[in-house]
Amino acid sequence: MNKLKITTAVCMLLIPVAVLIIFMRVRDTAVIKAEDPIKIGVVIYRGDDAFISSLAVSLDKEAKAVEEEVGRKIIMNIADAKNSQGSENAQVDAFISGKYDVICVNMVDRTVASSIINKAKEADIPVVFFNREPVEEDLLIWDKTFYVGTDAKEAGTMEGQIVADAYLENPDKIDKNKDGRIQYVIMEGEEVHQDSLIRTEYSCKTIANAGIEMQRLARGVGNWMRSPAYEQMLLWLDAFGDSIEVVISNNDEMAMGIIEALKEHNMLKGGPLIVGIDGGKDAIEEIRMGNMEGTVVNDADGQAYTIVKIAWAMAEGKDPEEEVPELNGKYAYIPHYTITRKDIR
Numbered sequence: 001m002n003k004l005k006i007t008t009a010v011c012m013l014l015i016p017v018a019v020l021i022i023f024m025r026v027r028d029t030a031v032i033k034a035e036d037p038i039k040i041g042v043v044i045y046r047g048d049d050a051f052i053s054s055l056a057v058s059l060d061k062e063a064k065a066v067e068e069e070v071g072r073k074i075i076m077n078i079a080d081a082k083n084s085q086g087s088e089n090a091q092v093d094a095f096i097s098g099k100y101d102v103i104c105v106n107m108v109d110r111t112v113a114s115s116i117i118n119k120a121k122e123a124d125i126p127v128v129f130f131n132r133e134p135v136e137e138d139l140l141i142w143d144k145t146f147y148v149g150t151d152a153k154e155a156g157t158m159e160g161q162i163v164a165d166a167y168l169e170n171p172d173k174i175d176k177n178k179d180g181r182i183q184y185v186i187m188e189g190e191e192v193h194q195d196s197l198i199r200t201e202y203s204c205k206t207i208a209n210a211g212i213e214m215q216r217l218a219r220g221v222g223n224w225m226r227s228p229a230y231e232q233m234l235l236w237l238d239a240f241g242d243s244i245e246v247v248i249s250n251n252d253e254m255a256m257g258i259i260e261a262l263k264e265h266n267m268l269k270g271g272p273l274i275v276g277i278d279g280g281k282d283a284i285e286e287i288r289m290g291n292m293e294g295t296v297v298n299d300a301d302g303q304a305y306t307i308v309k310i311a312w313a314m315a316e317g318k319d320p321e322e323e324v325p326e327l328n329g330k331y332a333y334i335p336h337y338t339i340t341r342k343d344i345r
Contacts, residue, residue, distance in 0.1 A: 037073035038315040040308070041095030042104045043088050045132065047080040049224055050253040051278050051298060052106060052131065058304035059104075066308045074312065085109045092116050096123045102311035104128045110194070113138040117145055126314040130307050133194060139330050144314060148307045148332045152198035155277050155296050158338050159199065160206025162275050162294040163246055165340075167212055174245055174273055181213040184246040184272075185236050187254045189224045199250050199277060217244060222254040229257030237265050244272045252276035252283035252295055259291055279339060287341055294340035302334040 042059060044052050056078050067074045077095070081088035085108040095103045096119060103125055107113055113134035118141065120127045126144035139145050167174050167182065174182060186204070189196035200219075207214060217240050222229035229249070236244060249255040255276035262268040268291055276283050279297030286292040306326050313320040326332040 037075045038102070038312060039098070039100040040074060040076045040102050040104060040311050040315075041092075041098070041100040042076060042078040042106075043081055043091045043095075044078065044106045045081050045088070045108045046083040050226075050280060051224070051251065051300065054280070055106075055131065055300045055304060058300040059307065062301065062304040062308050065305065066312055070312055070316075072312070072316075074308070076308075081108055083108055085112060089115065092119065096120065096125060100125060101315040102126045102128060104130060104307055104311060106130055107132040107134060110134050114141060117141045120144075126311070128307050128310050128314075130303060146310050146320065146327065146330050146332070148303055148310065148334070150195075150298055150303070150336060151333045152195040153202050154333075155195075155298070155336050156199040156202030157206045158296045158336055159248065159275050159277055160203035161210075162296075162338060162340055163203070163248065163273065164207050164210035164212060166273055166293050167207075168210065176242070176245055181215050182207070182246050183215050183217055183240075183243050184248060185218045185220070185233075185240070185244055186216065187220050187222045187229050187232065187247065187249040187258065189222065189250040189254070191221050196250050200248075203248050203275075222249075222257065224251050224253060226253050226257035226260070229254035230260050231257075233258045233261035234264070237261060237267065242267065242271070247272050247274045249274065249276045252278040252280040255292060255295075256280075256282050256286070259286055277336075284339060284344070287339060288344050290341060292341075294338055294343075296336050296338050298336060299334050306332050306334060 044056055047053055060076060063074045063076045079091040081091060088108050092103060103120060105116060105127060107129060110132045117127060117138055121142045128146045128148060130148045133147050133149055139147060186200055188200055218236055220232040222232060247258050249258060255274055258274060259268065262271050274292045275294055277296040277298060279295050283292060283295045287294060306324060309324045310320045310327060313323040321327050324332060
């Protein structure tokens with residue numbers, strides 16, 4: 001009987017210890033789970049696009065910055081769709097199969113985002129679109145979809161203002177034939193890209209609203225790339241020569257191709273005024289050398305930080321609007337700013 005009492009007493013003493021051990025193990029498991037890395041899958045539409053390439057670098061850099069800020073490891077995997085919507089769909093499927101926490105997508109074709117959203121919704125994986133804005137109806141399919149980019153109207157307006165300011169300061173320098181009008185050509189990014197269409201519209205509208213008469217000599221499509229813009233500019237120079245007074249480019253990379261063509265014709269110095277958008281390093285150097293009037297900076301770091309911060313918030317189950325001040329509903333537009341020759345003289 002005494003042995004039975006002792007055994008019972010020992011058991012009673014051990015029960016709290018066992019409970020404590022179980023609690024500690026559960027707590028340790030919770031800590032480990034909380035420290036599991038956040039997996040973010042990113043698909044870019046094409047890696048040889050100069051701005052998208054810089055944005056991809058910024059995404060990796062800002063992921064590390066957010067990781068330090070929030071105290072949780074972030075793993076980011078970036079895939080290149082090489083301008084193929086089929087490849088992009090397959091890459092998204094791979095991220096879904098890999099149970100990524102969030103998928104970030106730079107659409108090849110912005111009009112078909114619904115198929116990606118529906119797949120992600122079924123897997124309960126949030127999606128952050130960037131740079132190429134899906135149509136609004138697609139974003140409304142699910143409450144865990146967002147878009148990060150810039151306001152194309154703002155970019156076009158600022159680009160046009162660079163031209164207007166330069167003209168109003170010294171009309172004779174730009175209006176070489178003294179006819180009271182600007183003879184210009186415009187290099188557009190893509191035929192149906194919404195940013196390209198809007199940048200073109202508002203750059204020209206801003207110049208006209210400043211009271212400056214304009215005559216368009218030609219328009220071309222350079223697909224955001226240097227080489228096609230170079231080839232197109234060579235054709236324009238053959239057709240119009242020094243009659244071209246202003247070149248408006250939808251982005252800096254195409255402006256670099258335009259500058260190469262002008263150099264080849266020995267027409268860079270004293271040639272047409274050139275403006276672009278993105279704030280690329282090459283463009284800033286050309287501005288510094290006086291070969292380009294200015295650029296509108298497309299803030300890659302700011303966009304990347306916002307993309308990662310939204311992804312982190314969704315992975316943590318937080319309200320992204322409370323964590324990301326730039327986010328308004330489903331949209332976060334990062335402001336532009338300009339750099340002109342006056343800024344870097």
